[in-house]
Amino acid sequence: MRVEDLVYFCAPARLVMGAGCRAQLPALLRRLGYRRGLLVTDTFFSGATPWVDELVAGGRAQGVELLVYDGGMPDPTTTLCDAATAAVRERLAGVPVDHVIALGGGSNIDLAKALCLTLPDGSAVRAFLGKIDAGTPILPLVAMPTTAGTGSEATPGAILVDPDNATKVAVMDNRLRPAVALVDPEFTYTCPPRVTADAGIDALTHAIESYLTLDSAIFDRGGEADPGYSGRNALTMLFAHESIRLCGRYLLRSVQDGGDREARIGMSYASVYAALSYGSAGLNAVHGIAYAVAGQTHLSHGTTNAVMLPYVLDALGDVRREEMLAIARLLDIAETDPDIAAARVPGVVRELVAAVGLPTTLRDCGIEQRDVDALVRDALDVARLAKAFPVPDVSARYDAMVRNAWAGTLTAEAGASVQRRRAA
Structure with a gap:
């Protein structure tokens, strides 16, 4: 104990860890009341691994429909986020999602966090730089990291690149901490x-x-x-x-x-x-x-x-x-x-x-x-x-x-x- 501490500690609402634990997610999604979500990833994970198809099928078996967006890129930009927002909202055709899932490294998780802010009303992500109003709707996030390092599954912010000046900017709010952080080491086994x-x-x-x-x-x-x-x-x-x-x-x-x-x-x-x-x-x-x-x-x-x-x-x-x-x-x-x-x-x-x-x-x-x-x-x-x-x-x-x-x-x-x- 340090008597001088002023503790303010924030963490994901649920932390699930262990080899193979990703198999638990579809049932957990249903238990949490989610029924329609967006899975944010990139073409490597959608095309070269079975994980996306397994998650979509597992969700469907539990009555949870997942729309896949695999346009994630390294060091996501504000421009990418805005384009992804428009593309996903067009595919949804007015039917909202009730959660977002991120599969990938820190870049995919950052993009997913940003989409948790922009998808509800289609706002540009730059509208959320700096302090985010308490009344702003933010979709709950499920983060599944595929690397062992960034820690984005437990943090309150998303880092994006502003292409206008090549600097990194942040959207930050404790409500952006994932509702579920699912850490399955098996995702990392093939990391180069x-x-x-x-x-x-x-x-x-x-x-x-x-x-x-x-x-x-x-x-x-x-x-x-x-x-x-x-x-x-x-x-x-x-x-x-x-x-x-x-x-x-x-x-x-x-x-x-x-x-x-x-x-x-x-x-x-x-x-x-x-x-x-x-x-x-x-x-x-x-x-x-x-x-x-x-x-x-x-x-x-x-x-x-x-x-x-x-x-x-x-x-x-x-x-x-x-x-x-x-x-x-x-x-x-x-x-x-x-x-x-x-x-x-x-x-x-x-x-x-x-x-x-x-x-x-x-x-x-x-x-x-x-x-x-x-x-x-x-x-x-x-x-x-x-x-x-x-x-x-x-x-x-x-x-x-x-x-x-x-x-x-x-x-x-x-x-x-x-x-x-x-x-x-």
């Missing part, structure tokens, strides 16, 4: 190694960032009575702690051997636990800088998180020493000296990033040294994440983290090496 690595590092980033983020007692909730994010507390930290442990044990294994069922199941659980943590606690500098890196490089979300995670950890050693030591033990860092063990965390995380085949410096991502200043400015412009970074000098540390990430410099690791030499 690079997707597995991207998603897995994303899960680890979510867990670590939320474990180290600003405390709930001082988090700026902006006067919201129903905040989407509200800082870390003892409950979110419990979930993050378990997620870090599972990632340490299973992330590399799942990348190296996609047929390792134990590792696949372990990472599915790690992803959900990370989402239950960051879905209420929120995130900070890793994601804030990663968004700016993606703006310059157009690399995947997992990759841009991966390259920054070690250097953000490197910058937090003086303000999160106790937690860094806990992370060290979760990652099996056996140094007996606690200061050395904590200082080794950024280097060990960077070794993991390299082992799963992701870049470890901004130079490796194609960032030029002349672009570093702009990158820092763009990252600081993501103000909601910058102000959640638990340090007294946010701008200076952002500048140092980005420069270190470009050069590949880990100051904590260098200090730990000096301490080990002195001890010897």
Whole structure:
């Protein structure tokens, strides 16, 4: 218990987890009173897997009709959402749906969340950027993730790309958290190694960032009575702690051997636990800088998180020493000296990033040294994440983290090496 906590914890209304649990969904849909829904997915899942047909047939057997929209795309845009809204409403011909199901990675789930807002009256999704009116009708969502990483099945927002300026925008409301999050690890068994690595590092980033983020007692909730994010507390930290442990044990294994069922199941659980943590606690500098890196490089979300995670950890050693030591033990860092063990965390995380085949410096991502200043400015412009970074000098540390990430410099690791030499 932390007596200073101001707990505001939100999670999916129902969480169903376990290998093969997707078979339970049709009966659950009927039990919840749903009779006509929209299944949002993409052509891979509709054409190359049996899962869509199985779900449609299973729903029909339970008296639940499902309309399939398989136009999902990576990094969905506001334009795609509006086109999907028009296409689905035309096919429905005035007959409403009472729920939306998402099958796929974070992109499909984000698109489905947006459609939960736009389908009832056909509004453009841009109408819901910023605060969403309490009277706005929102369809209930069932989220079925097929990757172990994004955690969208437990969060209150959808991230879309605005093609007018190539930036990411968010629609956010706690009512967008899924009514049912169904996590079947079998969906992930055929994920290719690079997707597995991207998603897995994303899960680890979510867990670590939320474990180290600003405390709930001082988090700026902006006067919201129903905040989407509200800082870390003892409950979110419990979930993050378990997620870090599972990632340490299973992330590399799942990348190296996609047929390792134990590792696949372990990472599915790690992803959900990370989402239950960051879905209420929120995130900070890793994601804030990663968004700016993606703006310059157009690399995947997992990759841009991966390259920054070690250097953000490197910058937090003086303000999160106790937690860094806990992370060290979760990652099996056996140094007996606690200061050395904590200082080794950024280097060990960077070794993991390299082992799963992701870049470890901004130079490796194609960032030029002349672009570093702009990158820092763009990252600081993501103000909601910058102000959640638990340090007294946010701008200076952002500048140092980005420069270190470009050069590949880990100051904590260098200090730990000096301490080990002195001890010897």
